[in-house]
Amino acid sequence: MKFKLQNIAMVAGIALAAMSAPALAGSIKIGFNVPLTGFAAADGNSALVGAQLAVEQVNAAGGINGDMLELVVYDDQASPKESAPLAVKLITRDEVVAGISGSYSGATRAAATIYQEEATPYIAAYAVHPDITRAGDYVFRTSFMGEVQGRAGAKLIGAMMGLKRVVMITLNNDFGKSLAAGFKARAASFGIEIVAEYEYSIKDREFGPIVSKVRADAPEAIYASGYFFTAGPLVRQLRAAGIEAPVIGQEGYDTQKFIEIAGPAAEGVIITTSLDRDSSDPVTQAFIAGFEAKAGYPADMVGASAHTAVLVMAEALRAAGGGGKAALRDAIAATSLDASTGHISFNGLGEVRKDVQVQIVKDGNWRHYAVISDAALLAPPEE
């Protein structure tokens, strides 16, 4: 049975090779797991558009040393239960040379174990789980760890804005918890006094009780973690209750949809993120224009992160030049590239080193506010 299958595969392989021989370019397959159905479909959609845009740009510019890049896309519903089997399928059935995660933390963490064991490089585009890169030396991340971004938030509030009495509103998941941990670790060193911390679930859209309590606390600033679908209603309700203190958020806010939900209340909200809308960098500008044309809505952090991950992978494929998966891993580790989310390089663990962009909502759009490029503060863990 096995023998027969092998024969068929061999014949098919020869036939395929014969058919594709006249064509000039081969294709290089990259696996892409992304939530396209279920609760995370909104982010999954942006991630897919960002990744596809990057593939189009790479191929239009001549591909990888003449070969065309091809994404093999599977829907993982942002669930580890789906992503782990799909990782096995991508590596053993589709025979991808590498994988990229356009998915959330749990799904990415489960897939990372498998990529590591199959010695296949894997880049997490925007998943924040602290243990993802700890799966091993084949796993990388092109976005900030929550803790790094939390530290940047502390510097932003305490040193750059000079505000000291802070209330934290923390999202109850790995994203919110790691942000809070980073923020608390550095708060004191920037003179911040944490007045109180309230937690909420990702399912909450109604924050009446927390808003009441925050008003009683009368803080100078509010450090609130969340995604656009929780932060939009939260900011709206804070402002509606007459709370004027600045709200500082993170990359989870980073989409036009946040401004649409919060409306006028969004004005003046400041976030730490990866994408600078007012960047003069040509790669970033080409991404912002290309994304809006392809997606039909303005660029967001998730799209930019997936775009960056594909560009990093493409650059490494070029450098490795068909030298196998281990060579590809080494090429990724040695990355030094200007991508849509800034200059990318990796530390020993596979965590990205790049500047934190600070954006503010002005006249209904995300705009440049500042850049934090404090290498010591932003250093991701080495192990």
Add this chain to the structure above:
Amino acid sequence: MAYEIVLLTTMSIAILFALSLNVITGFCGQVSLGHAAFFGIGAYTAALLTKAGVPLALALLPAAAMAGAVGLLVGMASLRVRHDFLAITTMGVTFLFVGFVRKQDALGGEVGISGIPQAAFGRPGLLLLAIVCTVLFVLVALHIRRSWMGFAFDSIADDEDTARILGIDVKRFKLWAFVIGTAGAGVAGGLYAHHIRFIGPDSFGFVESVTVLAMVIIGGIGSIWGVALAAGLLSVMPLWFQFVDDYKLLLYGLLIFAAMRFAPDGIAGLARRIAARIALWRLPR
């Protein structure tokens, strides 16, 4: 082969999980909307043990014991509340379990547990272990069916008050159903933790509880092979449905609805009706 092994392991774990609920809901008639909590208890127990160096096959025993012990507690609640009240109480157990785990740093909190070691002999080894556990549980279920306990379960499922009048110790048998069922779920959870090798609070929520109940009902409540078939099919359906991509979950939902609408007694009932029709058709005219 690797992918087929993964799919078979997924199916085997789902079958064991669904059959364990089938003992509680199918045999004994106690509806549980919180079975994922026990799956989770088993997963956490086994993961913590194997991370500490215990071999998986051994770690499954404490996983079963832990889940069974909590199952006994919930079973006691079933003595107090009945029918739909019980369904919603067990649903609450899932939310309490997830809410509790979220805040426990020892259990990884929101971040969960990653780096769970591989089973001995890798993926084929895990598949073999899963099949052994599932087969053992099927034997237990078959044995229960044929024993006095099975009769007692039946009569409780049928009418609790009548069963009591008949002199059946309703309390004792209800507790047994919960302990056997939840311990089975604990084993399934322990296997799951070493299959996906990452667990977090979101892996054991209400949706999982509903999914496993759907497997039991669609299979045909109480039927061992019907439930096993439904669990095997439904568990890998999202993976098979990749080609319909955008419509995957829509199709899944509609299929569950259609199954109930057109075969309310499940796969087992449908098969019975078809068999009856064939038998009728074969009669000499």
Add this chain to the structure above:
Amino acid sequence: MLFLDLTVQGLVQGAIYALIALGLTLVYGLLRILHVAHAALFTLGAYLGVIVTNQTGSFALALAVAMVVVGVIGVGVYRFAYKPLLDQPPLVALIASIGLFIASEEIFRLVFGPYGLSFTDPPLQTQVEILPGIFLSHARLMVVGIAVVFLGLLGWLSASTRTGIAWRATVADPDMARSFGIDVERVRYLNFFIGSALAAAAGVMVALLNNLVEPTMGAVPAYKALAIIVLGGLGSVRGTLVASLALGVIEAFGTIYIGHLLDRDAIAFAFLIIVLMVRPQGILARG
């Protein structure tokens, strides 16, 4: 002060719960079905509310359209999904309902997009000082207002009209009611229409409070409303009201004072389990 503020916030949330859970308890009272897909009707109402308001600029019209359309669809759900299953064990209808709910979330995503919708110019956002130092937006006041008006109407309907009497008779004993010449089927249609319309009203109001309608916004009401009707004693309208308000207030205080120990859902279900262990038939048993 804070105490009063939290209580008010909890009561507003409780009013929303009441609007959603009431339809569910009516269905349960009549048919003994745990109607999970009720939450899909809530979501549909929210979508219709936003779309009609954005198209016509009239929020009142949007509310009316959402209630009527969703009411009719609710009747359709009964006719085509539940009616054929009435002779089956209640679990069958429950699973069918869950299947419908999963499918409907996906339909919302496919039709209206994964990002959700918002009002272009959300109405009723100004603040009013209802008590010294306690502010509520007009939208929140309207939530309470709608809950009071519709629940009052429902109370009057069931107590003082012929339809209401037919309804109560059907709930008490369908066969007996039929033998007295009551059109049981008509009562059920009416029941689904009213319950679904109330869910739609709740959906529109939640859309207004959050300015966001998402495909998955029914996920929380889908299970929390079940908890509420059980807490209220399954099928008891008054019990459901009490349970809704109690849960709203308990969640409000719980979020602030024990939020670091248990999340909102866990608080709600801990409360449910404690109550059921003491009173296995819920706060107010049917009677």
